[in-house]
Amino acid sequence: MIRNRLLHAVCGRLIGMIVVMLLVVTVVFVIVRIAPGDPASVMLGPQASPAAVAALRTSWGLDRPLPVQYLLFVEQVLRGDLGQSIFLNEPVLSALAQRAEPTTFLTLFSILIAVVIALPVGILAAYKRGSAFDQVVMTVSMFAASIPTFWLGLLLIEFFAVRFHWLPASGYGGPGASLGDRLSHLILPAVTLGVASSALITRFTRASMLDVLSDDYVRTARSKGMGEMRVVLRHALKNALVPILTVIGLTVAVLIAGAVVTETVFGLPGVGSLVVSAVLRRDYPVIQGALLVLAGIYVLINFAIDMLYLLIDPRVRY
Amino acid sequence: MTDREQRTRRLDALLARKTVLIGGAVLLVIALAAALAPLLSAYSPTQLAIAQRLHPPSARHWFGTDDFGRDIFTRVLYGGRLSLTVGAAVVVVSTVLGAVLGLLVGFFRRLDAPVSRLLDAMMAFPDILLAISLVAALGPSLLNVIIALSIVYTPRLARIVRASTLVIRELPYVEAARALGVSTPRILVSHVLRGLISPILVQGTFVFAYAMLTEAALSFLGVGVSPDIPTWGTMISLGQEYMDTAPWIMLFPGCAIVLAVLSLQLIGDGLRDLLDPRLSKEI
Numbered sequence: 001m002i003r004n005r006l007l008h009a010v011c012g013r014l015i016g017m018i019v020v021m022l023l024v025v026t027v028v029f030v031i032v033r034i035a036p037g038d039p040a041s042v043m044l045g046p047q048a049s050p051a052a053v054a055a056l057r058t059s060w061g062l063d064r065p066l067p068v069q070y071l072l073f074v075e076q077v078l079r080g081d082l083g084q085s086i087f088l089n090e091p092v093l094s095a096l097a098q099r100a101e102p103t104t105f106l107t108l109f110s111i112l113i114a115v116v117i118a119l120p121v122g123i124l125a126a127y128k129r130g131s132a133f134d135q136v137v138m139t140v141s142m143f144a145a146s147i148p149t150f151w152l153g154l155l156l157i158e159f160f161a162v163r164f165h166w167l168p169a170s171g172y173g174g175p176g177a178s179l180g181d182r183l184s185h186l187i188l189p190a191v192t193l194g195v196a197s198s199a200l201i202t203r204f205t206r207a208s209m210l211d212v213l214s215d216d217y218v219r220t221a222r223s224k225g226m227g228e229m230r231v232v233l234r235h236a237l238k239n240a241l242v243p244i245l246t247v248i249g250l251t252v253a254v255l256i257a258g259a260v261v262t263e264t265v266f267g268l269p270g271v272g273s274l275v276v277s278a279v280l281r282r283d284y285p286v287i288q289g290a291l292l293v294l295a296g297i298y299v300l301i302n303f304a305i306d307m308l309y310l311l312i313d314p315r316v317r318y
Numbered sequence: 319m320t321d322r323e324q325r326t327r328r329l330d331a332l333l334a335r336k337t338v339l340i341g342g343a344v345l346l347v348i349a350l351a352a353a354l355a356p357l358l359s360a361y362s363p364t365q366l367a368i369a370q371r372l373h374p375p376s377a378r379h380w381f382g383t384d385d386f387g388r389d390i391f392t393r394v395l396y397g398g399r400l401s402l403t404v405g406a407a408v409v410v411v412s413t414v415l416g417a418v419l420g421l422l423v424g425f426f427r428r429l430d431a432p433v434s435r436l437l438d439a440m441m442a443f444p445d446i447l448l449a450i451s452l453v454a455a456l457g458p459s460l461l462n463v464i465i466a467l468s469i470v471y472t473p474r475l476a477r478i479v480r481a482s483t484l485v486i487r488e489l490p491y492v493e494a495a496r497a498l499g500v501s502t503p504r505i506l507v508s509h510v511l512r513g514l515i516s517p518i519l520v521q522g523t524f525v526f527a528y529a530m531l532t533e534a535a536l537s538f539l540g541v542g543v544s545p546d547i548p549t550w551g552t553m554i555s556l557g558q559e560y561m562d563t564a565p566w567i568m569l570f571p572g573c574a575i576v577l578a579v580l581s582l583q584l585i586g587d588g589l590r591d592l593l594d595p596r597l598s599k600e601i
Contacts (some may be wrong), residue, residue, distance in 0.1 A: 295443045
């Protein structure tokens with residue numbers, strides 16, 4: 001019975017995810033098609049003859065009716081073919097894959113920083129609700145969430161790299177750099193990105209813990225004479241973890257968005273800076289591919305969190 | 319409710335009112351300063367004065383001058399006009415679109431599944447990524463930045479409105495109106511919409527803040543409005559080259575963004591605590 005319900009829940013979420021993915025593909029198709037002018041003339045430049053443009057349009061299928069173009073596009077995406085970059089002269093997928101490393105490390109690093117700061121601070125703030133500590137935490141976190149990432153990044157570069165030479169200012173260590181060297185280039189960008197997310201996660205952890213700390217079972221645990229530490233960490237945190245996990249998952253999307261800006265500020269050769277240069281050069285296939293991959297990752301992460309819920313919290317198996 | 323809980327609650331309400339007032343006052347000062355820019359400064363935000371280039375803050379130039387000798391204080395004021403206009407326009411457009419979508423979806427159950435999935439799909443795109451792609455597709459201009467950001471933030475509002483509509487439609491007074499034979503559009507407008515004002519107001523304030531941050535990021539990346547137009551984002555972008563020798567060029571517009579966004583977040587946070595105690599514990 002329980003297994004059946006679990007299977008039912010998993011299938012439901014899986015179908016939901018597939019539908020959302022399909023809609024993501026549709027949205028991307030629409031975005032690229034509303035662009036004025038067509039990719040063929042962008043690629044060939046203003047001097048190209050109309051005949052050459054027309055030939056390229058035919059070879060890309062741009063002269064077919066929109067519904068046909070859409071089906072071709074979906075089929076192409078399903079095959080894992082994201083097209084060819086106009087400027088890089090390589091398939092979009094391999095361009096993205098080549099730049100995946102800095103972006104992945106950057107995102108992981110910043111989520112680590114954010115969680116390590118946010119969880120203890122948020123729990124303590126909730127536990128000491130209304131205290132001076134709580135108020136300082138709330139004020140600082142709101143302040144941190146108001147700082148534009150790119151500006152914070154520039155300030156950190158000025159302070160830690162230019163003034164004190166403690167950390168590298170930009171880049172990713174050049175070709176052949178050791179892993180340690182590459183990671184040292186990620187410290188400042190990761191802090192930049194981590195600050196805003198830690199603000200969000202702190203506030204959310206505090207809120208979830210407040211919710212749980214006033215629940216009956218916490219009162220019961222206390223009245224049984226259980227130690228405070230155990231009440232907070234074993235009973236309260238366990239139950240507050242589900243909403244906190246959601247926010248951490250959602251934060252990954254914020255981080256990926258932030259990576260677009262942060263990578264540009266720090267000159268990191270990642271997916272984010274690839275997107276920005278693609279936008280500046282109107283390299284539509286790259287924009288399209290990056291949108292698909294990043295939104296796809298977000299949908300997958302959400303799906304994974306949903307699955308995690310099913311494991312952690314039996315109440316979710318409705 | 320124990321005495322202690324009552325006291326905390328009263329304290330919370332008082333604090334909420336104070337945060338709204340402080341946030342509102344700061345925002346008002348920023349908006350007035352931006353609106354009255356020509357009266358507050360004798361300089362032009364765009365006219366070059368090479369002889370005055372890279373002057374540090376002084377009595378003549380409160381925030382210093384940039385590499386073209388333009389007065390930073392003046393440019394921050396004029397930049398505020400643009401940044402605030404974009405934020406406000408995005409709030410208005412995405413609120414109207416989000417409210418209409420959310421109401422329809424919340425009320426007509428058949429629309430719920432398809433539209434909700436579409437909103438899920440739209441929200442799968444990271445804010446900035448979707449915004450820069452849309453601006454890239456539409457072409458960089460002030461109007462297109464507003465359109466792009468409105469598309470980005472409409473799903474957020476639509477979701478909130480949908481969730482609230484689902485609650486409100488089951489409330490006794492709405493059911494009573496339906497039983498009395500009041501038409502659906504009328505119920506939507508006069509009964510449900512009234513109950514939605516609080517959540518829309520709260521979410522709208524946050525969207526205002528996010529829209530300003532994203533606009534600044536777009537301008538900074540060079541994919542937003544033209545770099546010739548002073549916005550806080552373009553000013554930071556132009557100033558980064560002189561971070562070492564003339565840090566004031568990028569420092570003051572950055573402070574302006576932080577101040578404006580912080581005041582909006584204070585208002586949003588306080589409003590949420592005041593208007594909707596159910597939501598007050600979230601974030």
